[in-house]
Amino acid sequence: MKIICPKCKGTAELTPDFSLVICKKCDYEISYGEYIKHVAHSESTYSDILGDYTGNTEGQTAGSLEEWD
Ligand SMILES: [Zn+2]
Numbered sequence: 001m002k003i004i005c006p007k008c009k010g011t012a013e014l015t016p017d018f019s020l021v022i023c024k025k026c027d028y029e030i031s032y033g034e035y036i037k038h039v040a041h042s043e044s045t046y047s048d049i050l051g052d053y054t055g056n057t058e059g060q061t062a063g064s065l066e067e068w069d
Pocket residue numbers: 005006007008009010012023024025026027028
């Protein structure tokens with residue numbers, strides 16, 4: 001089964017027994033369990049960055065408005 005390599009974003013191969021992810025392109029090998037954790041972590045990190053960015057932007061806007069008054 002073809003899946004996306006977490007390292008080079010190329011095409012990696014998931015073994016039929018769902019035990020191992022192998023990317024021949026960048027010579028990467030990871031267990032499927034670790035792969036899921038890695039992907040889940042990347043997505044949550046991405047959400048955190050977006051959340052922080054929105055929060056910071058709102059804080060800065062409120063701060064500068066007060067300064068201008
Ligand atoms: Zn790869």
